[in-house]
Amino acid sequence: MKRTLYTNEYLMFRDAFRRFVEKEIAPHHAQWEHEGIVPRAIWRMAGELGFLCFEAPEALGGGDVHDYRYHAIVAEEIADAGVTGIGFGLHSSIVLPYLLCFGNDEQQQRWIPRMVTGEMIGAIAMTEPAAGSDLAGIRTTAVRQGDHYLVNGQKTFITNGINSDLVVTVVKTDSTARHKGISLLMLERGMEGFTRGRNLDKIGMKAQDTAELFFDNVRVPVANLIGEEGKGFYYLMQRLPQERLDIAVVAVAAAAAALEMTLRYCKERTAFGQPIGSFQNSRFKLAEMHTEIQVARVFVDRCIEALNASELTAEEAAMAKWWTTDLQKRVMDECLQLHGGYGYMLEYPIARFYLDARVQPIYGGTNEIMKEVIGRAMGV
Numbered sequence: 399m400k401r402t403l404y405t406n407e408y409l410m411f412r413d414a415f416r417r418f419v420e421k422e423i424a425p426h427h428a429q430w431e432h433e434g435i436v437p438r439a440i441w442r443m444a445g446e447l448g449f450l451c452f453e454a455p456e457a458l459g460g461g462d463v464h465d466y467r468y469h470a471i472v473a474e475e476i477a478d479a480g481v482t483g484i485g486f487g488l489h490s491s492i493v494l495p496y497l498l499c500f501g502n503d504e505q506q507q508r509w510i511p512r513m514v515t516g517e518m519i520g521a522i523a524m525t526e527p528a529a530g531s532d533l534a535g536i537r538t539t540a541v542r543q544g545d546h547y548l549v550n551g552q553k554t555f556i557t558n559g560i561n562s563d564l565v566v567t568v569v570k571t572d573s574t575a576r577h578k579g580i581s582l583l584m585l586e587r588g589m590e591g592f593t594r595g596r597n598l599d600k601i602g603m604k605a606q607d608t609a610e611l612f613f614d615n616v617r618v619p620v621a622n623l624i625g626e627e628g629k630g631f632y633y634l635m636q637r638l639p640q641e642r643l644d645i646a647v648v649a650v651a652a653a654a655a656a657l658e659m660t661l662r663y664c665k666e667r668t669a670f671g672q673p674i675g676s677f678q679n680s681r682f683k684l685a686e687m688h689t690e691i692q693v694a695r696v697f698v699d700r701c702i703e704a705l706n707a708s709e710l711t712a713e714e715a716a717m718a719k720w721w722t723t724d725l726q727k728r729v730m731d732e733c734l735q736l737h738g739g740y741g742y743m744l745e746y747p748i749a750r751f752y753l754d755a756r757v758q759p760i761y762g763g764t765n766e767i768m769k770e771v772i773g774r775a776m777g778v
């Protein structure tokens with residue numbers, strides 16, 4: 399089905415970003431998977447070419463482009479190429495909006511120009527060893543002492559964790575309260591007492607630096623508080639729908655890419671004297687996946703339009719997130735099965751797509767939590 403979202407100017411942008419991925423990222427990605435991290439130089443290159451922080455104001459070096467389609471294109475092309483170590487989406491589509499929506503002028507001027515150029519890499523740190531889904535149960539504290547906060551605690555599973563320079567950190571400014579005790583503080587590389595732990599060894603997304611962060615009496619200026627004290631949970635709830643849509647966009651694009659490579663394989667590989675795709679089981683599986691991916695894409699494209707119109711609801715974003723990532727997981731499994739033993743070999747891209755996909759129903763709020771969000775919106 400023809401997509402109606404992307405007219406010529408978007409296609410030109412897509413071509414340019416695809417060329418960047420093909421030339422500067424894809425040839426090195428296997429090496430970066432081996433190293434467990436992508437080099438900072440790739441961020442600078444992306445910044446120079448205008449692939450980061452589209453919404454940033456022109457005065458701060460950005461394009462002032464408020465159109466989610468550009469984020470979607472970047473996410474789709476990264477997913478299509480399977481270069482899952484690249485954390486541009488988190489930086490531009492998740493971290494930057496906290497500054498744009500809730501940061502003050504001074505904060506925007508202090509950080510955004512370097513985020514646009516890729517000199518400064520963003521991350522968001524919510525999850526802790528003892529609190530993931532139960533965000534209000536976090537234990538990292540920020541105690542106000544004059545013109546600074548004293549921050550103590552730790553975070554885990556933080557995307558861009560090793561490379562990050564600027565971390566939207568979810569803290570408790572009132573540890574006796576749950577949601578209402580939460581605030582957002584910007585922690586910066588180099589602050590005394592702010593250290594990185596392990597770059598975690600994952601089953602997939604091997605080139606993505608997912609890390610632990612530790613805070614030991616870190617003195618964070620009050621000037622680094624985003625918005626108002628005690629409003630952090632409210633800010634997160636406002637921004638999470640876009641994060642969930644980012645994940646859904648990736649899910650559909652990765653599933654489509656896996657199906658394409660599998661279809662090719664099914665036409666080339668023969669068994670019992672015929673292409674394996676011509677067995678009725680294979681044809682049915684391919685037809686089912688093709689149908690479901692098309693259906694998913696239409697819904698996600700509609701969500702993109704809704705987001706652009708500031709109409710995307712939390713439950714619609716949750717629907718998109720759980721359903722597409724569940725689909726992605728099933729598609730990867732079926733596609734791997736159609737590759738037979740070769741599907742189990744890491745030298746075949748489908749094996750990596752399968753492993754990279756597994757986290758999608760987990761992060762950004764687990765799919766169980768997504769169903770809670772939808773159920774609650776239904777009044778049950």
Ligand SMILES: Cc1cc2nc3c(=O)[nH]c(=O)nc-3n(C[C@H](O)[C@H](O)[C@H](O)COP(=O)(O)OP(=O)(O)OC[C@H]3O[C@@H](n4cnc5c(N)ncnc54)[C@H](O)[C@@H]3O)c2cc1C
Pocket residue numbers: 522523524525527528529530531532554555556557558600603608757760761762763764765766767770
């Ligand atoms: C690769 C990777 C990257 C990540 N990046 C980031 C990041 O950049 N920043 C960040 O802050 N976090 C990040 N995370 C963390 C991620 O968001 C959490 O892992 C996720 O929210 C789940 O939290 P948890 O791991 O503590 O699981 P738990 O909350 O302990 O959940 C365990 C299981 O219990 C289920 N469960 C929990 N509560 C309920 C409930 N009320 N009803 C039904 N079932 C429930 C969950 O669905 C899950 O199946 C990342 C995680 C991974 C793996």
